[in-house]
Amino acid sequence: MRNEQEVNRAIEQYSDMVRRLCMVYLKNRADMEDIFQNIFLKYVLSSVSFENEEHEKAWFIRVTVNACKDLLKSFFRSRTVSFEEVLDQPAIMPPDNREVLEAVLSLPAKYREVVYLHFYEDYTAPQIGRILGKNVNTVYTILTRAKQMLREKLGGDGYE
Amino acid sequence: MNDRIREAFDQVQAGEELKEKTREFLTGKIQGYTKRGINRYPYLASVTVCLLFLMFGGHWFYFTPTAKISIDVNPSLELGINRFDRVVVVEAYNEDGRELAASLNIRFMGYREAVNQILENERIVDLLSQDEIMTITVMESKGTQSVRILSDMESCVAKHQNTYCYSADSREVAPAHGHGMSCGKYRAFLELQKFYPDITPEEIQGMSMREIQNLTDEMLKEKGEQHHGEDTGDEREPYAGNGLEDERQKNNGTEREDKETIPSDGHHRHRHRGTGNKHGSFMKRGVE
16 A cells, blocks of 8 residues: 555546546536546555656546446446536636637547547557557557547647 | 547546546545454454354364273274264274284275275284184173163174173273273283282283183182172173073083172172183183
8 A cells, every 4th residue: 555645646647637537528526526536446456566767657547438338337437528617617618719629529529538648648559549548550540540530629730 | 620529638637526526435445444354354354253263163063982892802993983973983902903003094984894894804813713712792881872882792602612702881991091901901900800809900900811810710610610600690691692502501410690780899880791612611701
């Protein structure tokens, strides 16, 4: 079991990333909170010794993605789909950002996760393939299609 | 446009409220785990104690002999019988006994089957055919088990020549073992000691049951007539013979005396049963 200091550091370091990943998958705040807390509980109880920070970050991504997917499979999960609830911060979100997020969240789940990891976390396709357990070519295909869809939704040609 | 996505996601952050809630949640859980860990010890301890109790209690319950059968020819063996009528101990009291025990596989077998296996053992059959004597002595114990075993042994010996069945007081077990003898042989020693008060257990140890019997017979021959006159008229218990008894009775007249008797010294009580056409006088030991 990890000590309090380690846990506080992990919360400070990875909570935003976990929160964003939850948003990519989940449709309501209650589910997000549950997953968020459980991810850090898993971290507390986990005996995995991380080789470096990258390893630790990849662990958080993998565990969060799996937890969200498991929840989505659950029959009893809440199915609220209000965008305001998904964002949870509608009042302070600038319109342009809101538009982009709406566009990303409107993509199918398998596109959303790849878009987030590639565009925000700067992972390459092979890295995403390793983290998500997907074939690299599949990741490339998903990325290409996601860029097309986003271009259609948001206009412009700057998605590379 | 990549920057637009980055900026948009930048707007999504885990608020302080969420982080604080998570810290509280984790604190509660960690304490719960720790507490549970601590509280688990008494629980684990009691479960362990119960398991140990069951293990040792079960072991004791099954492996403690509640009855003993002593089988003596020259090989001297004692079978410890548990409450489920299974042989749990096979103990040899001389070298011949050890050899015999090594050639048998009777542990955990029902006692009837075990005794039958001994009676059918090649070496035992050979000894009995050479005029040796086998005694099967059942130690008396509380409850009905020893009575039942004795009854079974009686019907068992009835089918075999030169085989006799006795019961003996369980108080004889400790002194018998103290002298390195099986209970059956010790019982025979006590019998003989009545005629030869100076005889010691060490002198008896190396003797076969036949040799002990011969000594007893000699004394009985001397005192035979007197003993006939002293018969107390106690209950006589016919035994299930093998048909040879009738012949012996014809030969010896009133020689067949099969009875239960309580010696005046009160040390042991024995019931003689047996069969054999050549050693009817052996049965006289029951007449005191």
